[in-house]
Amino acid sequence: MIDIRKSEQRGRASFGWLDSRHTFSFGHYHDPEQMGFSALRVINDDVVKPSAGFDTHGHRDMEIISYVLDGVIEHKDSEGNIQSLPAGEFQLMSAGKGIYHSEYNGSSDSDLRFLQIWIQPNERGGTPDYQQKDFGKAPGFTEIATPDGRDGTLNIKQNARSLQLILENGSSETFNPEMGSNVYVHVVAGELSLSDDVLSAGDGAKVSGLSQLLLKNNGSENVTALVFDLP
Structure with a gap:
């Protein structure tokens, strides 16, 4: 089964310094039908004004991935x-038994845009951890986070994988x-064909019970998407 969530259906929060879209x-923003999917709890598309940001605040028992699209955190x-x-x-921050952090836009004249992603861990109360890496822009699938940190991936405390997908014009991947x-697909840029559905930037798809997915780029620009392989 594939359940599509269009970009314009997302919740929105605007505070002057921050404009955010909530998957x-x-x-x-509360929608009882949109409380997460499997272990995936949050995908926020955040735009932060110059020199603004999130003051020091705490988290615990959550795996928090940040993916910067424009600017510097x-x-x-x-x-x-x-x-x-x-x-x-x-960036992968494992909150574990508790961690405090702040995040700011490092520019005084340009917006910061990043995806904030929360995944519930399969263990509680562990030691907080911080990891950061650039995985490049190679075509096809690139593993970003895995349960065992294999091949230089970020080590996530859940039986889940996060992957980057880059599709050039006319290409496809299985x-x-x-x-x-359970699989969740979030489109960052471009036009992605998923089975009989077409997804654009900001769209997402909950996929359950399928043993294989065919993802195609039928548009004129490269597709960038995140794929979450979930328990």
Whole structure:
């Protein structure tokens, strides 16, 4: 089964310094039909104004992935990590038993845009951890996060995988789930064909019970998407 969630159906929060689109219920946006999918709990598409950001706040028992689309995140946390996260890089913060952090737009004149993704862990109360990496833009699937951190991927505390998909014009890829029967696809850019459905930037698809997916680029620009292989 494939359940499509169009970009314009997402929730929205606007606070002047922040404009955010919520795929699932988050903050003041609540939809009982959109409380997450399998272990995937949050996908927020955040645009942060210059020199603004999220003041120090806490998390626990959550795997938090940030993927920068435009600009630079300035990150600081209670574990002593002080990092800059530029466009194209992925960050995985394992909150574990508790961590405090802040995130700011590192530019004084340009917006920051990034995806904030939360995945519920399969263990609670562990030691907080921080990982960051640029995985490039190679065509096809690139694993970003895996349960065992194989081949230099980020090590996530869940039986789940996160993958980057790049499809050039006219190309296609077949995806075979490994972790279970649930897959979530989020389109970042371009026009992606998923079975008989066409998804554009900001669209997502909950996929359950399928052993194979065919993903095609039928548009004129490259497709960038994130694929979550979930339990």
